[in-house]
Amino acid sequence: MPKERLHEQVSNLRKVIDDVDAADECTTAELRQIADEINLTLNDPELEAPSETLLHKLEEEAIRFGESHPAVATATRQVMEVLKNIGV
Numbered sequence: 001m002p003k004e005r006l007h008e009q010v011s012n013l014r015k016v017i018d019d020v021d022a023a024d025e026c027t028t029a030e031l032r033q034i035a036d037e038i039n040l041t042l043n044d045p046e047l048e049a050p051s052e053t054l055l056h057k058l059e060e061e062a063i064r065f066g067e068s069h070p071a072v073a074t075a076t077r078q079v080m081e082v083l084k085n086i087g088v
Helices: 002-019 022-043 052-065 070-085
Strands: none
Touching (some): 002 070, 022 052, 022 070
8 A cells, every 4th residue: 555655645746847848857857756756666565665865865856846836846856755654
């Protein structure tokens, strides 16, 4: 169940990132990479759970997008919350 919720939240994050204007493509690159890393981990049961480093990066991105793109910051925080709930 937690992995399903994480998949949902990461998918939502990707959707919100995709909705950001094309001019902001370079600013969302790091967040896209983090989302891809989480998805890779979720799709390969042999890989370890997402690391605390990813959680820290997500937190930095949520702060960075807080004012300019509140929807991205909110989606990022939702992913962080699920990661915290599964013990990352």
